[in-house]
Ligand SMILES: Nc1ncnc2c1ncn2[C@@H]1O[C@H](COP(=O)(O)OP(=O)(O)OP(=O)(O)O)[C@@H](O)[C@H]1O
């Protein structure tokens with residue numbers, strides 16, 4: 493890490509109190525992002541990526557509850573500031589593009605009105621100027637005929653188009669931190685490339701920090717500076733993109749890398765077994781039942797995330813006891 497982080501998350505825990513029991517969706521998660529950097533947050537479905545994003549913006553609703561943690565942005569802990577101040581911070585300083593964009597657009601207003609209003613509420617520009625900027629933004633995100641799109645209502649758009657409108661909405665506020673939860677999942681490859689290029693531009697030109705949540709490790713390899721790998725509600729490995737892809741230390745990271753297609757890697761090996769239910773998680777390492785490198789010591793208490801090298805941390809008993817170089821073998 494070179495410059496001061498713009499966003500710092502410490503020991504964040506969010507549980508859901510359901511009739512069946514307590515779901516530990518996010519369990520003592522810590523990470524930080526620097527201005528102008530992109531952090532890729534990866535892990536299998538259900539591991540807690542979206543709940544982490546929602547917790548950062550304090551958008552968790554019952555039966556969920558943020559139990560503990562700190563979310564530092566600009567000298568304020570977002571988990572402690574009053575709701576009024578929080579509303580000002582959301583959008584302006586930190587914005588989230590939701591995984592499910594239908595719920596976050598107003599159904600009775602046209603896209604143009606919503607976008608222009610967002611821009612006007614954040615900057616001193618005329619409505620005409622705001623509309624002009626909105627059109628340009630939609631165009632840059634690869635939306636065809638943006639002038640016409642401005643006159644449409646959310647229900648008239650495809651899922652992929654709504655996702656890009658949400659992205660435009662978030663970007664138009666020029667936040668310091670943008671969290672994009674699966675922003676390109678519903679899109680074809682060309683449009684996906686266009687959106688990712690736009691994200692990269694914002695990151696570089698505006699110094700925006702981006703947290704990109706995605707299943708696509710190819711995208712992470714190409715775009716991320718830092719990577720955090722989640723498993724069963726916890727971060728099991730964190731490091732620079734080079735560390736994670738060239739010297740993955742955690743057995744889960746290695747399994748994950750082997751299980752998804754990437755350029756230059758033909759042989760795919762699925763990860764055996766199922767991800768654990770987050771209900772009644774064991775006291776030991778959650779990856780133990782699926783881990784090809786498990787040992788008796790792994791039956792002990794859950795391993796903490798610890799530094800294993802420069803800009804590289806992992807939560808595994810096997811690694812902390814060997815040298816990181818040894819742990820880095822594939
Ligand atoms: N409202 C809720 N009530 C109960 N459990 C919930 C609720 N929302 C999320 N969870 C649980 O929290 C866990 C983490 O969910 P989350 O949506 O963060 O996963 P994810 O990593 O984003 O998965 P995906 O890649 O599929 O989007 C899951 O086990 C899920 O069942």
Ligand SMILES: [Mg+2]
Pocket residue numbers: 541542543591673
């Ligand atoms: Mg999700």
